[in-house]
Amino acid sequence: MPAPDFATEIAELExxxxxxxxxxxxxxxxxxxRGVRDITKxxxxxxQRVTEAPVAYPRSSTTLAAFDPD
Structure with missing residues (x-):
């Protein structure tokens, strides 16, 4: 089950x-x-879920190497 898209939910409710x-x-x-009150709730x-949702940053898979000929 994919993570909910809170921005889409908010836009549709608005x-x-x-x-x-x-x-x-x-x-x-x-x-x-049932009415406006339920929609506003x-x-x-x-x-609230948007403010609590952790920000996912992609993990880096880069490896750095240095070569010193001396």
């Missing part, structure tokens, strides 16, 4: 909130919210 739609679809899944949840 789009649904702005258009007054209670059903939001993201990455092939849909969720029907979901937005708060995903925004």
């Amino acid at each position: 789009r649904g909130l702005g258009s007054g739609v209670a059903r939001v679809e993201s990455e092939g899944e849909s969720v029907t919210y 979901a937005l708060a949840y995903f925004r």
